[in-house]
Amino acid sequence: xxxxxxxxxxxxxxxxxxxxxLFGGMPLLVLAIKDRGLMLTLLWIGSILTYLYVRxxxxxxxxxxxxxxxxxxxxxxxxxxxxxxxxxxWAFMPDQFLSxxxxxxxxxxxxxxxxxxxxxxxxxxIYRTFLYNRYAPLFGxxxxxxxxxxxxxxxxxxLFLNWVALAMTVIGxxxxxxxxxxxxxLWLACIEHALYGCLIFTVGLGIFFYxxxxxxxx
Numbered sequence: 001x002x003x004x005x006x007x008x009x010x011x012x013x014x015x016x017x018x019x020x021x022l023f024g025g026m027p028l029l030v031l032a033i034k035d036r037g038l039m040l041t042l043l044w045i046g047s048i049l050t051y052l053y054v055r056x057x058x059x060x061x062x063x064x065x066x067x068x069x070x071x072x073x074x075x076x077x078x079x080x081x082x083x084x085x086x087x088x089x090w091a092f093m094p095d096q097f098l099s100x101x102x103x104x105x106x107x108x109x110x111x112x113x114x115x116x117x118x119x120x121x122x123x124x125x126i127y128r129t130f131l132y133n134r135y136a137p138l139f140g141x142x143x144x145x146x147x148x149x150x151x152x153x154x155x156x157x158x159l160f161l162n163w164v165a166l167a168m169t170v171i172g173x174x175x176x177x178x179x180x181x182x183x184x185x186l187w188l189a190c191i192e193h194a195l196y197g198c199l200i201f202t203v204g205l206g207i208f209f210y211x212x213x214x215x216x217x218x
Contacts, residue, residue: 015138022046023131023152031159034215039159040118047122050130058133066183067191074179074192082199089203096204111201116194124189127153127173128180142181149177161214168208172196 026046030039054060090097101108131149132141139148153173157165172193180189200206211217 010137012137015135019135019138019148019152024155027156027158031161034211034217036211036217039211043119043122043126047125050126050134054125054129054133060129061184061186064185064187066185067188070179070183070185070188071191074188074195077175078192078195078199082195085196085199085205086203089205093204096207098202099204100206101202108201111206112198115197115201116190120190120193120197123153123156124176124186124193127156128176128189129186132180132184146174146177146181149180150174153177157209159211159214160209162208164205164208168200168205 026042030042051060086097100111127149131152132145135148136145139145150170150173153176154166154170157169176189176193179192180186200209
């Protein structure tokens with residue numbers, strides 16, 4: 001009986017159903033309920049459960065040689081893209097450019113400190129490390145994984161009800177997934193995600209990632 005159950009849970013048909021339910025159904029459920037507390041609860045419960053799953057079945061990389069190998073290219077790419085993102089924000093959204101750090105400095109500081117801890121790590125645990133290991137039978141560990149990760153990560157941001165958030169997170173998800181596929185480093189993915197996330201909130205693009213504005217709640 002247990003052998004049959006394990007076989008069922010590892011079959012491609014079940015994995016496809018599970019993937020659709022978790023990465024498609026969960027964002028739609030949160031969007032239907034529009035509860036920020038539910039969103040954060042699901043994110044953190046999901047990240048803890050996926051961490052335990054990966055640690056038990058695949059192991060977590062403690063040496064993390066991938067971080068050392070991939071950090072310099074990630075930082076160099078960020079140094080190239082950050083001025084472009086900032087410049088485009090200033091050109092197309094001058095009223096929003098740097099408004100958060102200049103007008104609401106204390107909130108900006110809190111975001112810079114807590115965003116990487118409370119939001120980035122759970123997302124990268126679920127959308128990179130867990131997805132890479134759990135759904136390898138479906139997508140492989142190369143281009144299929146990168147596409148699935150980028151699209152699932154982008155779809156999660158349907159919660160914010162604007163195309164800018166969707167487009168930016170699909171592109172960002174592609175970059176993070178590509179680097180994860182190459183280096184298998186959760187910490188590298190977290191650093192890269194945190195860099196772009198903090199940049200977005202700093203230059204004024206954070207308005208596209210605020211659930212209160214999307215849901216009409218404080």
